[in-house]
Amino acid sequence: MKATTVQGQGIDLLQDIITSWKSRLRGPVLAPGDAGYEDSRTVWNAMIDRRPAMVVRCLGNADVIECVRFAREHDLLLCIKCGGHNIAGLAVADGAIMLDLSLMRGVWVDPDRRVVHAQAGCLLGEVDRETQVHGLATVLGFISLTGITGLTLGGGIGYLTRRWGWTADNVVGMDVVTAEGRLVRASSDENADLFWGLRGGGGNFGVVTGIDYMLHGVGPEIVGGAVAWPASEAPGVLELYRTLAEQAPHELTLVAFVRPAPAAPWLPKEWHGRPIVGFLACYTGNLDEGEKAVAPIKSFGKPIGDILMPRTYVQMQSLLDATQPKGRRYYWKSEYLPRIEPALCEKIIEHAARMPSTYCAVTLFQMGGALNQLDDSRSPVGNRDAEHVLIINASWEQPDDDAVNMEWARRAWSDMRQFSTGGTYINFLCEDEGAERVQAALGAALPRLAQIKARWDPHNVFRTNRNIKPTSAA
Numbered sequence: 001m002k003a004t005t006v007q008g009q010g011i012d013l014l015q016d017i018i019t020s021w022k023s024r025l026r027g028p029v030l031a032p033g034d035a036g037y038e039d040s041r042t043v044w045n046a047m048i049d050r051r052p053a054m055v056v057r058c059l060g061n062a063d064v065i066e067c068v069r070f071a072r073e074h075d076l077l078l079c080i081k082c083g084g085h086n087i088a089g090l091a092v093a094d095g096a097i098m099l100d101l102s103l104m105r106g107v108w109v110d111p112d113r114r115v116v117h118a119q120a121g122c123l124l125g126e127v128d129r130e131t132q133v134h135g136l137a138t139v140l141g142f143i144s145l146t147g148i149t150g151l152t153l154g155g156g157i158g159y160l161t162r163r164w165g166w167t168a169d170n171v172v173g174m175d176v177v178t179a180e181g182r183l184v185r186a187s188s189d190e191n192a193d194l195f196w197g198l199r200g201g202g203g204n205f206g207v208v209t210g211i212d213y214m215l216h217g218v219g220p221e222i223v224g225g226a227v228a229w230p231a232s233e234a235p236g237v238l239e240l241y242r243t244l245a246e247q248a249p250h251e252l253t254l255v256a257f258v259r260p261a262p263a264a265p266w267l268p269k270e271w272h273g274r275p276i277v278g279f280l281a282c283y284t285g286n287l288d289e290g291e292k293a294v295a296p297i298k299s300f301g302k303p304i305g306d307i308l309m310p311r312t313y314v315q316m317q318s319l320l321d322a323t324q325p326k327g328r329r330y331y332w333k334s335e336y337l338p339r340i341e342p343a344l345c346e347k348i349i350e351h352a353a354r355m356p357s358t359y360c361a362v363t364l365f366q367m368g369g370a371l372n373q374l375d376d377s378r379s380p381v382g383n384r385d386a387e388h389v390l391i392i393n394a395s396w397e398q399p400d401d402d403a404v405n406m407e408w409a410r411r412a413w414s415d416m417r418q419f420s421t422g423g424t425y426i427n428f429l430c431e432d433e434g435a436e437r438v439q440a441a442l443g444a445a446l447p448r449l450a451q452i453k454a455r456w457d458p459h460n461v462f463r464t465n466r467n468i469k470p471t472s473a474a
């Protein structure tokens, strides 16, 4: 019999065992050199360059079950990829069996029950597209190409957060393949501890194969879009963001950014690459009210571009997609903020003036609203004191520029950290951010998460994530 080495794990698996395992799968198994392997192992952030031993493009629950059982039986490392958007590259690990769920993308909407069931490989724009047929939506993120599962398991923030909380607050059930290779349901009625842990604790407890979200009436038309001014207007624009955000109704979400202008068709060519300050706004209630709510933004100063207008919600959800393409190098630092201090705005302007690449940005996303009003014990995501999230986003193309870009982000962050609530978003943490930052993100929930881990994954089968070590209940 021929022996095959699963790279990096020091395990020789007889070819016959692998052949027998493959025969039990419906989806393709890709090894290095196979067509599609490179595409599958590559994630959004080009800083991450890892090579799984094999990629399984799962086609359903049965494939996932076979893979988890196979990995356990042969003590193989598993990693799980949904959208591959995680900036730390948690979806991919050297030498692992990678479960690539990106072929599992079915979406079923039940408009009467106001619930959508989405398979775990969906990108968020695909879910919005189907739910919007019925004028419904759930809380998802700001970029339509992000995977729903990684986003939901870490919390999830978007234009609807101020109305209905974290994405995780809007989950009503999940289908999960456990470390034992069993398919179970997690909801408030079934396996409630697992359900709690999954809504913020990441991929620590099992492989999620499908998610049910509650839906709300949204759109299809909303008032949304962007306005930009020369960066010299930044003091006034950031002050406008601060004052509008303080009075904004839950239907309105604001975003402010300072960055070199992207080569977007709505911005004049002569401005591309030059420093600008901008606003994004999205009002998801009554259209007339929306027009009134965004009027102070549209009438401010002399914009160089203005596409803030009635448009479809689906369009709004993909407005930022082109600014964050797969394959660039990315490094982020982020913090939750309790309020916008004028002194913070000064620091944003100061550090934005030193951006080393035309793809860098400093962005403020408004949160708050319903998020602050829901109970802290509802899920491990917590951080219900967050009113805004600050993201210092370094982005560039060449590996030779890594140091200068990362250094810029780190400096800006260490200078602005003083304005933080002390909390941060687990889904925005980079590869070099460790236990202290996970503590800042999950805080008081960690001991309970460790007990849930001990019950559902005592041998730490699922460890290519923000890993929670299993501990027994006291």
Ligand SMILES: Cc1cc2nc3c(=O)[nH]c(=O)nc-3n(C[C@H](O)[C@H](O)[C@H](O)COP(=O)(O)OP(=O)(O)OC[C@H]3O[C@@H](n4cnc5c(N)ncnc54)[C@H](O)[C@@H]3O)c2cc1C
Pocket (backbone or CB within 6 Å): 043, 044, 079, 080, 081, 082, 083, 084, 085, 086, 087, 089, 090, 091, 101, 120, 140, 141, 142, 143, 146, 147, 148, 149, 150, 151, 152, 153, 154, 155, 156, 157, 158, 202, 203, 204, 206, 207, 208, 209, 324, 427, 428, 464, 465, 466
């Ligand atoms: C351009 C960009 C924009 C973003 N915008 C937002 C935003 O608006 N709002 C927001 O909240 N976040 C946002 N994020 C952060 C995003 O939530 C995280 O990057 C998230 O991890 C992405 O999910 P994914 O499925 O693409 O992740 P992947 O990279 O595929 O996986 C990330 C982690 O999730 C685990 N995981 C994935 N699928 C499963 C599964 N089926 N079962 C168990 N574990 C699984 C993996 O093991 C891994 O640990 C953004 C990220 C990017 C890159």
